[in-house]
Amino acid sequence: MFHEESIGLAERILQLAQARGADDVAVHVVSNGARQVRFSNSSVDVVKTWIETLVEVQIALDRRVAVVSTTSPPEERSLEGFVERAFERLKRVPARDVYVPLPEGPFDYPVIQGTYDPRLEEAQEELVDAAKEGIDSALAEGAERVAGVVRSYAGHECLLTSGGAEVCERFSRVNMEVRALVDDEATGHGVTCSRSLDGLDPRRAGSEAGRDAVLASKVVDLPAGRHNAAFWWSAMTTLLGVFGSMASGLRALMQMTPYVDKLGQRVGTELVTIVDDPLIDGGYASRSFDLEGLPTRRNVIIEGGVLKTLLHNRLTAAHFRVRSTANAGWVFPRPWFLTMSPGDRTEGEILEDLGRGVVVRNATYLRFQNYRTGDFSAVIRDGVFLVEGGEIKGEVRGLRLSENVLRLLSNVYAVGRETRQMTHWWAEFGPPVVTPVIAVRDVAFTAATA
């Protein structure tokens, strides 16, 4: 679907909804051509292509809100039925207690450079070549077998609202994850991601994964307990996703975040500054508009350890009597592209400062015991290394990160100077990030007792 078609479709849906008396309408159309190469045991398993089209409509009528979506663009003859179905049901939904209309334009959208590479519309051989390069690079470091995935996306996204927003942007993305294995338990993980084909670096991802898998094949002992720990880029992708997404205004209303009633208060050390910044040129998740039509903006969530704002759409903002922060998803406000400000330490210095500590390369499967208090645990993997005297001594197996969001943020004592743009397949909590490595004092690790 071309973006002219998308806008045309959005206009017709908007007109139909308004003709039925809708107070507010927002129509979002996404057309995305996706490709993927999956590999395991150092060999390609499958090559996949799919076209994702998504038409989403938010309709408000008499303080009632409905969100209708379809992956198939309705044909002209069925458009009325598509809208009518939403209205039929919407009229039977009770009114909300708090409602405000969609933002009114005119809007001036930011221009973000470097977010579309037309070569990713058709890249197939390039992705297969990237897979081969990632595999070969990991094997060259000593990996015994290599698994992973290369993904590309290219298309456009348009939004039209009754508040006067009319915006379209083209996008492209490519990312790759490589997981190298030396035996069943010695693994390493590498990531590369970009908005353009040239920005993909399969060699680095493969080499880093292979190197860590080899390092992890030497096993050392470290008992469960509290240890100083450094969280490397992949681990930080998961953790920063949690730190940022917990700022959703709806989470606060649902008592599902430890940030409840913490605005203006210290939640971390002075080294912690977390910003939702969708305006970065070439940023993997940069975008110019939210789903209510507001131009996106840079929101400082935590500055110098102090919680500065929650993230809002118009409805959660109304609950808190503030303005939207342009983070509207359809129901949940969410961060777009989380960044953590770099510090002044090299990775080598962070290792030296750890004393006897732990480096955590990757973290997944993070689950909360209590969202309100922030207690959680996470599986750590792909290199959980004991460090002594600034050197990696070997891998510690069987540890689990068992911590609390606020305690982690309050024990950050060093931040690395190199930031990386990262994605993570396990993205239950957060968006892509730009993150440094961080070091945290007295981190709790647990292990199986039987």
Place this chain on the structure above:
Amino acid sequence: MELDSLLSLVDRAQEMARRYDATYFEVRAQLDVSDGLFMRNGVVEAFSLDSTSGISVRMLVNGGLGFASTNRPDSLSSMIEEAYKNALAASKVGKKVALSRESFGRTEFSSPYRVDPMEVPVDEKVEYMKSVDSPAAERGIAARVLWLLSSRSVVHFVNSEGAEVKGDVRRVTLMVRLTHISGAGATQEFTQPGGSGGWEIVDGWRLDEKVAYLSDSMKERLEKGVPAPRGVKVDVIVGPQVAGLIAHESTGHPYEADRILGREAAQAGESFVKPYMLGQRIGSPAVTVIDDPTIPGSYGFYLYDHEGVRARPRALMREGLINEFLHNRETAAEMGVSSNAAARANRFDREPIVRMANTYIAPGDVSVEELIEGVSEGVYLKRFMEWNIDDRRYNQRYVGSEAYAIRGGRLAEPVLNPVLEVTTPAFYMSVDAVAKDLEFEAATCGKGDPGQGVPVWTGGPSVRLRGVGLGGT
């Protein structure tokens, strides 16, 4: 795409696919529709109506596997060509894929229903949700979040080996999340009943009673709860909700043959279980774990999988012995067995991969009270909030929400956040008795790339473990 026009594409796609020199192809048209109601503290925040529909082709060419899909009738031809090209590209650099030999035919199945959940008026659903919310509101529970989801999945599958399967399954589920706050303390609970069939299934859930029970339990533990034992070996009884999750996480997932063979290594991971371990002891004779897609009314219900293979119950662990893995046709061929119909795709544009359906620990013949009577000192970890398990499915952790001390064969005071952090063999080997109070909860199991959430039941009775350690933090 409307259902009729979508299904009419299957024959055309099949004809087009025959023109290619593929050793195998399959065509799957799939429509998934759902409506959802999201309620916070008794107020409907939003109503949603979602539809996903389209058609996919998977092809095997020179041992290479290619997949492509489209949601536009006018791109059917290019989609099939794309699948062929993808298969060709995979054949040049990939492993040689083979599929197990299966017998196929033409068949249909559906989930019987009396009242179509997609046709129930929204206001009736809202009233039902309010009836579930009210007991918690009346008890002063500070935050109540309910999400009701009604769905229908229609599949028309054909392949080049003569299979033609039409499936039509309706489902309903309601997720409930509660937060109780008292002073500086906060505690949370989560429950999710669900099933396939008509709207009438909600009557059997008696969810208002359960929410009242959970609310009272949350209040009681904030008032009277004491710290759970740490770092000691005691007897532990896990309740049905916990046992069901354990069956899913530490038997179901590690017995997925694609994990065992390494295909999921990049993300979800592999398995500590190896092909040679079939027949080996992994648990006590008291434990049998079944995965059964054919349970009528179950949330993970189907009678034929997304490769057209007829479903049957799978005894993954029988009396403590590893008995069977979960297979699709690719993994079955690689291990020299037949598929046991575990191939599922959650929407038209996803490849079918090895999945669970309804996984549960088979019930025993004693009551929960009898389990408790046999414990002189221990903990009844009845429900959980937090859990995770490593990517080999070996080392796992479950932290209790509702839990009680056991002393002298009787339940005593509530204990706060007991931690069961244990390896899979240690858990199953320590089981000495299984009760008969089998219960199921609905869940959405995540796996694959792009991610595929599929509906499943997790089930279990109360299970008694002898002398396991309780962990900390």
